[in-house]
Amino acid sequence: MTAAARPATRSPRGRSRSRGWLTALLFLAPFLAVYLVLLVYPLFLGIWISFRDWDLMAGDYGPVGLLNYQDLWTDPVFWRSTRNTLYFALLTVPSMTIIAMLLALAVQGPGRIRAICRSVFFLSSVFSVTVVTLVWQMVLAPDRGLIAPIVQFLGFTPVNYLGSTTWAMPAIVVTTLWWGVGLPMALFLAALGSIPKELYEAAELDHASRWSVFWRITLPSIRHTVILVIVLQIVAQFQIFGQPFLMTQGGPANSTRSLVQYIYETSFRDWLVGYGAAMAMVLFGMMLVFSMLQLWLGRQGDDR
Amino acid sequence: MHHSKALAALALTTALTAGGAAGAAEIQLMRFFGDCQNEYGNVNDASQANGECGIITALVNQFNATNEGGHTVVVQTADWGAYYDLLTATYQTGNIPDVAVMHASVLPDFVARDLVTPLGSLFQEAGIDTADFVPAALQNASANGEVYALPFDLHALLFHINMDLMQQAGFVNEDGTVRLPTSPEEFIQMGKEFEEKTGQNYFATESQANEGMMVRFFNSLMWQQGVDVISPDGTTASINSPEGLKAATFIKQIYDEGLADPNLDALGADQAFLSGQAGIELIGTWMVDNFNAQAAGGQVALKNYAVANVPNLFGQDAVWADSHMWVVPKDEGRSPEEQEAAVAFLKFLNDNNFQWSRTGHLSVRQSVIDSPEFAALPHRSSYANTAQIARSLPQTQNQRAIYNAMISDITATWLAGAEPQAALDSAQSQVERILRRSNRGG
Numbered sequence: 001m002t003a004a005a006r007p008a009t010r011s012p013r014g015r016s017r018s019r020g021w022l023t024a025l026l027f028l029a030p031f032l033a034v035y036l037v038l039l040v041y042p043l044f045l046g047i048w049i050s051f052r053d054w055d056l057m058a059g060d061y062g063p064v065g066l067l068n069y070q071d072l073w074t075d076p077v078f079w080r081s082t083r084n085t086l087y088f089a090l091l092t093v094p095s096m097t098i099i100a101m102l103l104a105l106a107v108q109g110p111g112r113i114r115a116i117c118r119s120v121f122f123l124s125s126v127f128s129v130t131v132v133t134l135v136w137q138m139v140l141a142p143d144r145g146l147i148a149p150i151v152q153f154l155g156f157t158p159v160n161y162l163g164s165t166t167w168a169m170p171a172i173v174v175t176t177l178w179w180g181v182g183l184p185m186a187l188f189l190a191a192l193g194s195i196p197k198e199l200y201e202a203a204e205l206d207h208a209s210r211w212s213v214f215w216r217i218t219l220p221s222i223r224h225t226v227i228l229v230i231v232l233q234i235v236a237q238f239q240i241f242g243q244p245f246l247m248t249q250g251g252p253a254n255s256t257r258s259l260v261q262y263i264y265e266t267s268f269r270d271w272l273v274g275y276g277a278a279m280a281m282v283l284f285g286m287m288l289v290f291s292m293l294q295l296w297l298g299r300q301g302d303d304r
Numbered sequence: 305m306h307h308s309k310a311l312a313a314l315a316l317t318t319a320l321t322a323g324g325a326a327g328a329a330e331i332q333l334m335r336f337f338g339d340c341q342n343e344y345g346n347v348n349d350a351s352q353a354n355g356e357c358g359i360i361t362a363l364v365n366q367f368n369a370t371n372e373g374g375h376t377v378v379v380q381t382a383d384w385g386a387y388y389d390l391l392t393a394t395y396q397t398g399n400i401p402d403v404a405v406m407h408a409s410v411l412p413d414f415v416a417r418d419l420v421t422p423l424g425s426l427f428q429e430a431g432i433d434t435a436d437f438v439p440a441a442l443q444n445a446s447a448n449g450e451v452y453a454l455p456f457d458l459h460a461l462l463f464h465i466n467m468d469l470m471q472q473a474g475f476v477n478e479d480g481t482v483r484l485p486t487s488p489e490e491f492i493q494m495g496k497e498f499e500e501k502t503g504q505n506y507f508a509t510e511s512q513a514n515e516g517m518m519v520r521f522f523n524s525l526m527w528q529q530g531v532d533v534i535s536p537d538g539t540t541a542s543i544n545s546p547e548g549l550k551a552a553t554f555i556k557q558i559y560d561e562g563l564a565d566p567n568l569d570a571l572g573a574d575q576a577f578l579s580g581q582a583g584i585e586l587i588g589t590w591m592v593d594n595f596n597a598q599a600a601g602g603q604v605a606l607k608n609y610a611v612a613n614v615p616n617l618f619g620q621d622a623v624w625a626d627s628h629m630w631v632v633p634k635d636e637g638r639s640p641e642e643q644e645a646a647v648a649f650l651k652f653l654n655d656n657n658f659q660w661s662r663t664g665h666l667s668v669r670q671s672v673i674d675s676p677e678f679a680a681l682p683h684r685s686s687y688a689n690t691a692q693i694a695r696s697l698p699q700t701q702n703q704r705a706i707y708n709a710m711i712s713d714i715t716a717t718w719l720a721g722a723e724p725q726a727a728l729d730s731a732q733s734q735v736e737r738i739l740r741r742s743n744r745g746g
Contacts, residue, residue: 053744057395058417061744071737076730077712142567160567163512165720249385251513253716268389270705271413272741 043284050278056271068278078279080254081262084169085283088240088258089290091173093233100181100229104188105218118189125182129242136175137162137247162248165255172243172256179243180236184229191225192218227298231291238287259283328374329641331649333364334391334401336384350659354597356590359659367652375645377403388704391633395419400635402646406453408444408627408696409703415447416701421632423650424451426643430651438691441668444627447699453629454650456657457589457665460625460694461520462687463615464577464585464595467608473498473583484615488554491617495563498583507564508573508582513719515570516711517586518555520624524614525551527622527695534735538700539743541735543710544728550618552717552724559718566718580605586614589690592664596682611683613690625694627668666691701742709734 025032050068053061072078107117124132139146140161148158161171195218203213219226241260244250250257259279267276338357345361347353348369353362364377380401382390388410394400406414414420427434434442434451441455463484470476475483475494485491495506510517526533529547534540542548559566568576577585578598585591592611599609614623630653632646653660654669661667662681672678679685697703713731716722 053741055417057392057413057419074733075737077709077734163567163569163719249514251712251715251719253513253720253722254712255720257712265705265708268392269708270702270738270741271392275741 046277046280049274050281052274054272054274054277056267056273058271064274068275071275072278072282077254077257077262078259081257081259082282082286084255084257085238085240085259088169088173089234089237091170092176092237092240093230095173096177096181096184096233096237097226097229099177100184101188101226103181103185104192105214107185108189108192118185121185122182124179127179129179130246132175132179133243133246136171136178140171163252165252168248168252168256172240172247175243175247176237176240184233187225187229188222191222195221223298227294231294234290234294235287238283238290327641327644328376329639329645330376330378331402331642331645332380332399333377333403333649334380334382334387334394335360335405336382336387337405338384339381350656353659354662355594356663359663363653363656363659366656367649371648371652373645373648375648377645377649395633398637400633400638402632402635402638402642403649404631404633405456406629406631408453408455408629409707411444411453411629411631412447412699412701412703414631414633415452419634420452421634421643422450422452423454423632423647426647427451427454427650430647432651432654436669436671438668438670438673440625440691440694440696441627444696444699445629453631454654455668456628456630456653457660457663458625458627458668458691458694459589459665460623460687460690461517461524461586461588461614462592462690463612464587464591465610465612466577466580466583466606467610469498469502469504469580469583471608473501482610482612484612485617486615488550488557488617491554492557492561492563495558496561499563502583504580505563505565505576505582507558507584507586508568508576509564509586510568510570510573511559511564511566511715511718512569513711513715516707516715517570517573519707519710519714521586521614522548522551522555522710522714523697524622524624524695525554525618527624528616528618528620530620532698534697534700534706534739536698538698539739541706541732541739543735544725544732548728549725552714552728554617555714556717556724578604578606589664589666589687592683593662594664609683611686613687613693621693622695623690623693625690625696627696628665666694700739702738705738706735709738 051063051065053064053067055061103121107114107121127135138144142148142158142160142163145158147161151158159167161167199217199221200213203217208216239260240258241264244256244258245261245264248256250261260283263276263279263283266279267273337360340355340357340361344353344358344365346365347358347362348365350359350362350366353359361379364379368376391401391404391406406420411420424434432454437445437455438458441458442451445451445453445455465482467476467482470482473494475498477483485494498504498506509521523533526542526547529550531542531545531547533543533548535542558564564582565572565576573582573585573587574591576582578595595606595609595611598604599606613621616622630650632643632650638646657667657669658672658675658678661672661678667673667678673691697706700706710731713722713727713734717724717727
């Protein structure tokens with residue numbers, strides 16, 4: 001009796017549990033489908049292709065083992081592109097984060113002028129990379145650009161920024177900062193807005209200086225946003241492509257060729273998709289490591 | 305109800321028969337050479353047009369207006385830098401053009417993968433005489449004994465010269481011809497003398513690693529020393545050979561001695577030459593018509609324009625050249641009418657090869673080269689034998705990758721102070737990898 005009753009009591013619970021699963025799956029399905037088809041499948045396909053001699057126009061020539069990765073090891077342009085990408089990220093990510101935060105601090109709060117400034121600073125993010133690079137190429141032009149007269153006024157000869165191995169990368173960094181500062185600024189604005197007012201009121205009662213208010217209240221309160229911005233910036237800036245591709249084509253003398261540009265050229269100009277996929281895997285690994293490092297560093301503080 | 309159905313049927317039959325009877329087709333043409341619809345959109349006579357863009361635009365208009373089959377060519381223009389990537393993409397999207405322009409140096413990639421239509425028998429049917437093509441052009445357009453393209457021109461590097469500055473420097477012979485150097489040492493020494501006397505640069509060319517004019521010069525100097533940059537079988541490179549070092553050291557010296565401005569991009573080099581700031585510009589045949597017109601127009605400082613072959617500096621006459629050609633990309637979905645229209649258009653282009661040679665390019669048709677009208681074109685006698693000394697890389701795949709690898713490393717010798725030997729070693733290792741991969745060694 002009892003033995004027979006047991007399944008009877010268990011089965012409705014089992015059915016409801018499986019029905020719960022089904023419902024959950026149903027709600028998840030749209031996301032899962034997109035995620036699997038557009039992210040997981042291409043990722044594994046990419047890993048698989050990176051071990052093959054895969055031609056863009058002729059298809060698969062078969063497996064080549066680790067050859068694509070071996071070639072990377074001895075390819076000076078790959079190393080140069082990696083170095084350029086790291087250098088670019090190193091210049092861009094910290095300055096972008098700091099500038100975005102300063103801008104957010106400056107334009108947060110009530111007032112019409114601040115509201116206008118908020119839209120103005122965000123506006124440049126709306127443009128496409130083509131427009132942005134075109135504008136900055138005009139600004140930077142040594143003979144008829146916007147900067148040239150200023151430099152001349154100060155008594156220096158204008159530099160051909162995009163044609164110089166020293167200045168081309170910083171010029172691209174400035175372009176990127178101008179273009180991309182809007183989104184992190186908006187994130188900081190949202191974070192600043194959610195800090196409880198009582199904290200500031202208490203600080204005011206204690207006659208805390210503006211500096212210590214920022215250091216002890218504002219910054220700790222938006223810590224998680226700072227980490228979010230840095231991680232987003234790392235992921236975005238490691239994939240730098242459009243700006244150097246359009247402004248310098250990777251030159252002069254490879255000094256601004258980025259990893260994504262080299263991946264693009266290898267895969268779509270030279271049709272060596274297998275080799276390009278191997279590079280893409282290295283880039284993926286790099287972004288993963290740096291993002292994880294950042295997240296880990298961010299979590300260290302929470303344990304305290 | 306019945307009425308409208310009958311009407312529709314009638315309309316359909318008319319449409320079908322009208323299309324079928326004429327055999328007219330609309331075909332897609334994909335090309336670079338720029339967009340000049342504003343200036344030449346209404347010009348139906350190619351002889352009234354100037355420059356690469358103007359002449360090809362007018363040729364298409366002329367074909368559309370006059371061809372007997374009633375065919376229409378619709379043009380899709382792509383920026384030169386993105387052209388091949390876009391053409392490649394059409395094979396994936398299915399929107400494959402019926403006719404496309406292609407460099408001889410790129411054709412091996414497409415032939416090896418069976419991406420272009422063999423044209424030999426189609427040419428024969430259409431009456432395009434391949435025997436009239438100069439041997440170098442026919443060889444460029446062929447592979448494995450089959451013709452895959454209609455050669456349209458041969459374009460080589462030339463020295464474009466400002467004769468007034470040369471006069472000032474004392475480099476003009478008694479017969480009015482220009483005196484050019486005969487060795488690298490003389491080049492440097494004449495360059496210094498020129499700059500002392502005129503205060504201008506002796507030499508100007510695109511130096512910013514975008515188009516690699518100096519790599520074409522480097523290749524020319526290699527051939528002048530009897531060395532092929534790429535071996536005929538396409539398996540090895542000799543970029544870092546002693547001859548390569550000689551050529552690269554000489555090129556770096558041109559900049560080190562201040563004979564050329566390393567900051568010039570393509571536009572800047574043309575501008576410097578036109579405004580009388582350089583004695584010689586190194587650029588291709590395609591600028592002859594343009595410079596000639598500008599010098600005659602009187603709006604620029606350049607008044608007395610001349611042109612010459614790249615001089616023999618290392619022992620043998622040789623100069624880099626490539627070839628523009630027209631191909632019919634393979635497309636399973638192309639109708640016989642469209643194919644017929646494409647071949648008719650190629651025939652028309654071939655018949656009007658002379659118009660194209662007015663740009664400054666060398667004609668690929670012996671009958672055009674021998675014609676009095678070709679000889680009467682300005683400056684042609686100064687580079688009449690260019691076709692004979694023109695050289696190009698063997699028909700290996702991935703020449704664009706090879707070219708770009710060489711650009712990055714060789715320009716680094718003057719842009720980033722790289723040592724010639726180190727730059728050549730780096731280029732050599734990359735080109736070897738590219739060749740190994742092209743030969744499917746992985």
